[in-house]
Amino acid sequence: MARTLLTIGQVAERTGLSVHTLRFYEKEGLFATPVRRVRGNRVYGEGDLAWLHLCTRLRASGMPLPAIREYAALVREGPTTLHARLALLKTHQQRIAAQIEELSSCSALISRKVALYEQQLATGGNDPLLPSPPPHQENPSPSE
Numbered sequence: 001m002a003r004t005l006l007t008i009g010q011v012a013e014r015t016g017l018s019v020h021t022l023r024f025y026e027k028e029g030l031f032a033t034p035v036r037r038v039r040g041n042r043v044y045g046e047g048d049l050a051w052l053h054l055c056t057r058l059r060a061s062g063m064p065l066p067a068i069r070e071y072a073a074l075v076r077e078g079p080t081t082l083h084a085r086l087a088l089l090k091t092h093q094q095r096i097a098a099q100i101e102e103l104s105s106c107s108a109l110i111s112r113k114v115a116l117y118e119q120q121l122a123t124g125g126n127d128p129l130l131p132s133p134p135p136h137q138e139n140p141s142p143s144e
Helices: 008-015 019-027 046-060 065-077 079-123
Strands: 036-038 041-044
Touching: 008 019, 008 041, 008 046, 019 041, 019 046, 046 065, 065 079
Parallel strands: none
Antiparallel strands: 036 041
């Protein structure tokens, strides 16, 4: 069965990454396998697309490029690096869990504020963040 080879433009279209980004990823060593060339042109296979999907998800989750580069290098080294790959991913997973916890806390605070404003609007109450105006006082008439 013949392997489907894709040009850099086709990969860019299918992944949503720019041609520039694909070249950058290659230059930075972020591919798990070297990018093949046919007659001087970059060609990619389905495995490269799957790898790019993983890389984009790692980036979207906040993994820095040096960590992705390290992960790719470990993958290229083969199965003897499974423990190191696992450790790298677990560390990133813990970082994501902490971020999710922080964002959940922020979301809960915002939800409370939204509920407060909705209540204020429904009851015609004062803005809870502004001080109440002082009670109205009559100006005493000047003495004559």
